[in-house]
Amino acid sequence: MRARAICSxxxxxxxxxxxxxxxxxxxxxxxxVMWEGDDSTVVANVIAGTLKLSTSTxxxxxxIVGVIYASDFIGRPFGAxxxxxxxxxxxxxxxxxxRSAFDHFARDHGALQHRLLxxxxxxxxxxxxxxxxxxxKNAQEKMATFLLDVSRxxxxxxxxxxxxxxxxxxxxxxxxxxxxxxSRQMSEMKRLALIAxxxxxxxxxxxxxxxxxxxxxx
Amino acid sequence: MRARAICSxxxxxxxxxxxxxxxxxxxxxxxxVMWEGDDSTVVANVIAGTLKLSTSTxxxxxxIVGVIYASDFIGRPFGAxxxxxxxxxxxxxxxxxxRSAFDHFARDHGALQHRLLxxxxxxxxxxxxxxxxxxxKNAQEKMATFLLDVSRxxxxxxxxxxxxxxxxxxxxxxxxxxxxxxSRQMSEMKRLALIAxxxxxxxxxxxxxxxxxxxxxx
DNA sequence: AAGCCCATTTGACAGAGGTCAATGATCGAA
DNA sequence: TTCGATCATTGACCTCTGTCAAATGGGCTT
Numbered sequence: 271m272r273a274r275a276i277c278s279x280x281x282x283x284x285x286x287x288x289x290x291x292x293x294x295x296x297x298x299x300x301x302x303v304m305w306e307g308d309d310s311t312v313v314a315n316v317i318a319g320t321l322k323l324s325t326s327t328x329x330x331x332x333x334i335v336g337v338i339y340a341s342d343f344i345g346r347p348f349g350a351x352x353x354x355x356x357x358x359x360x361x362x363x364x365x366x367x368x369r370s371a372f373d374h375f376a377r378d379h380g381a382l383q384h385r386l387l388x389x390x391x392x393x394x395x396x397x398x399x400x401x402x403x404x405x406x407k408n409a410q411e412k413m414a415t416f417l418l419d420v421s422r423x424x425x426x427x428x429x430x431x432x433x434x435x436x437x438x439x440x441x442x443x444x445x446x447x448x449x450x451x452x453s454r455q456m457s458e459m460k461r462l463a464l465i466a467x468x469x470x471x472x473x474x475x476x477x478x479x480x481x482x483x484x485x486x487x488x
Numbered sequence: 489m490r491a492r493a494i495c496s497x498x499x500x501x502x503x504x505x506x507x508x509x510x511x512x513x514x515x516x517x518x519x520x521v522m523w524e525g526d527d528s529t530v531v532a533n534v535i536a537g538t539l540k541l542s543t544s545t546x547x548x549x550x551x552i553v554g555v556i557y558a559s560d561f562i563g564r565p566f567g568a569x570x571x572x573x574x575x576x577x578x579x580x581x582x583x584x585x586x587r588s589a590f591d592h593f594a595r596d597h598g599a600l601q602h603r604l605l606x607x608x609x610x611x612x613x614x615x616x617x618x619x620x621x622x623x624x625k626n627a628q629e630k631m632a633t634f635l636l637d638v639s640r641x642x643x644x645x646x647x648x649x650x651x652x653x654x655x656x657x658x659x660x661x662x663x664x665x666x667x668x669x670x671s672r673q674m675s676e677m678k679r680l681a682l683i684a685x686x687x688x689x690x691x692x693x694x695x696x697x698x699x700x701x702x703x704x705x706x
Numbered sequence: 707a708a709g710c711c712c713a714t715t716t717g718a719c720a721g722a723g724g725t726c727a728a729t730g731a732t733c734g735a736a
Numbered sequence: 737t738t739c740g741a742t743c744a745t746t747g748a749c750c751t752c753t754g755t756c757a758a759a760t761g762g763g764c765t766t
Binding site: 323325326327328329331332333335336346347348349353354377380383384386387388390391392393394395397398399400401402404405406407411443445446486487488 | 541543544545546547549550551553554564565566567571572595598601602604605606608609610611612613615616617618619620622623624625629661663664704705706
Binding site for chain 1: 716
């Protein structure tokens with residue numbers, strides 16, 4: 271699991287030094303760690319749990335701009351402001367670093383900085399892919415894309431079922447839709463036997479092929 | 489102008505070494521430098537001109553995922569695939585590097601890598617901000633946000649006028665709208681005396697205050 | 707097992723923005 | 737200067753998704 275983390279290339283002494291900078295923090299689902307616009311004072315590694323990154327318009331409309339899984343990195347190194355809020359979707363554990371200490375450490379450790387760069391480049395690619403979804407896909411395409419994306423990121427249990435880490439409203443906030451539209455799309459896909467819905471959060475993908483077609487708009 | 493470029497922190501010998509890796513390339517408006525999905529074989533610094541980054545759905549709908557100005561960086565270092573197409577919007581000059589040579593150079597030069605990291609973090613923040621625009625803003629808010637954004641990025645002439653580097657269709661492809669909606673929104677803003685439109689590309693912002701209000705949805 | 711709360715689903719309707727088509731402006735080439 | 741081609745604007749209409757309201761049901765407490 272540490273293999274994905276940014277500290278995975280550090281040797282043992284450096285790793286120990288980094289650990290001394292950080293402290294473990296537990297979060298309950300719903301707790302917000304950082305607020306959009308605040309000073310950027312801390313960064314963190316996610317040990318366990320799922321979190322969301324979000325921004326809002328003046329009028330209170332929210333858009334989720336990223337979903338963070340275990341071994342991901344959060345916060346804004348080398349910057350004065352936190353560009354978006356970070357909120358736990360499930361209970362979570364973080365390894366929290368003061369930003370300035372982390373920044374210094376990173377400057378002195380090329381391997382860490384390199385990891386961070388690669389991760390940031392990947393995030394940027396993924397986020398730009400999301401622009402296509404928000405700007406040019408319709409509700410059905412969005413929903414299909416989302417379900418495939420989540421099923422790829424989460425480990426399924428042996429029966430192919432997985433738990434959405436998000437409520438319908440949060441899915442809507444990711445896809446730029448309303449909760450009603452999300453619900454209608456899920457019902458429609460259930461009706462078409464593309465997915466099975468088990469309880470509020472359980473999903474089983476029945477026809478990955480067709481779902482992928484819908485995601486591309488065919 | 490070099491102050492914004494990623495090589496701005498290199499000392500003279502390193503800079504000379506980097507320059508030896510690259511070659512100058514001229515582009516005509518409309519030329520595409522890299523295609524979405526292709527192998528990532530080159531990266532480049534933009535010396536002059538404006539370019540777009542874009543992706544498309546299977547069905548041919550296009551979304552512009554970034555606009556690149558002079559002194560920006562293009563291409564995908566440390567990655568096998570080009571995640572989006574890069575096309576010149578105006579005539580442009582690049583300093584083109586083979587990706588593998590650039591990657592090696594960057595690994596050996598912490599200062600360059602640091603610059604690249606900072607730039608990528610900024611890009612990521614900007615792109616995530618754009619998600620809010622695409623997911624949660626209406627056509628009027630999108631258009632107002634866009635005009636303010638461009639006027640901030642481009643130097644205005646003494647009369648406060650600036651040239652859009654983009655056609656109406658391209659603006660639509662940035663904002664996730666159709667060309668007709670973009671046109672209607674511009675006409676409406678002209679009617680409200682928020683902007684003056686001079687020729688196809690000329691814009692003068694008459695009431696920045698109110699435009700900023702519209703951008704926020706008030 | 708019953709009951710409650712709240713997330714979710716479903717329905718009816720409205721409006722923003724897309725689509726299609728026609729008209730009008732701008733710019734480069736002849 | 738004129739022409740033609742392309743880009744942009746405008747209008748009419750329609751569809752998708754948002755809005756508002758009501759019904760349903762999952763999952764928790766008692």
